[in-house]
Amino acid sequence: MTVVLEVVIVGVVAGGAVVAGREDDVGADPATALLGGKVVFADVDPETLNLDPADAAARVTERTVGIIGVHLYGRPFDVDALLDLCQKRGLWLLEDAAQAHGAEWKGRKVGGFGQLAAWSFYPTKNLGCFGDGGAATGNDRQLVERVRSLGNHGQSVRYTHMEIGTNSRLDALQAAVLDAKARHLTAQSRDFGDKRLWVGTDDPLIHD
Numbered sequence: 104m105t106v107v108l109e110v111v112i113v114g115v116v117a118g119g120a121v122v123a124g125r126e127d128d129v130g131a132d133p134a135t136a137l138l139g140g141k142v143v144f145a146d147v148d149p150e151t152l153n154l155d156p157a158d159a160a161a162r163v164t165e166r167t168v169g170i171i172g173v174h175l176y177g178r179p180f181d182v183d184a185l186l187d188l189c190q191k192r193g194l195w196l197l198e199d200a201a202q203a204h205g206a207e208w209k210g211r212k213v214g215g216f217g218q219l220a221a222w223s224f225y226p227t228k229n230l231g232c233f234g235d236g237g238a239a240t241g242n243d244r245q246l247v248e249r250v251r252s253l254g255n256h257g258q259s260v261r262y263t264h265m266e267i268g269t270n271s272r273l274d275a276l277q278a279a280v281l282d283a284k285a286r287h288l289t290a291q292s293r294d295f296g297d298k299r300l301w302v303g304t305d306d307p308l309i310h311d
């Protein structure tokens with residue numbers, strides 16, 4: 104759900120196109136389509152399964168408004184290349200970090216490179232709660248605050264509804280579960296031949 108709110112915010116409207124990799128079949132791509140935007144699929148790198156920046160660049164047209172990259176299986180996409188592409192072409196970057204809690208790109212945690220990043224705490228994720236949950240981060244505080252407001256019936260001040268929103272709050276019980284489990288999230292460097300960091304947990308109680 105977080106990702107739906109984020110796609111609303113970055114302004115995908117009918118006719119707007121978003122370039123995304125074929126790996127994002129449950130996240131931002133359906134959200135884009137639901138809003139009437141067009142998803143233009145780009146290839147993924149067969150080695151990493153992350154969005155191929157060169158192919159993404161080749162698919163940008165004047166209708167393109169943004170790029171959605173997935174840090175698939177906790178392995179960050181090529182942040183430098185996609186940020187460069189977005190800056191050059193005036194596009195926003197949305198990070199799908201649903202599977203990437205704690206993962207790093209060149210020593211910096213993912214989730215703050217794009218304007219917005221969407222996280223999932225679905226129980227199968229490496230940081231999962233006991234039901235559904237999600238979160239938004241990003242490098243634009245105002246946009247992140249707007250996600251929060253949209254997920255709280257469009258109110259930023261109690262009982263003051265500035266726009267139409269929905270109920271997508273993380274309930275306190277799930278937050279307590281996440282608070283406890285987050286302590287068991289351990290970073291494990293994986294030999295990707297670069298500076299990417301994969302994060303998982305080696306605690307069987309957490310995983311199963």
Ligand SMILES: Cc1ncc(COP(=O)(O)O)c(C=O)c1O
Nearest residue numbers: 104129130173199201223224225
């Ligand atoms: C890469 C990716 N994006 C988005 C989602 C959707 O997350 P949620 O179901 O919590 O909205 C998932 C979860 O399956 C995912 O793995």
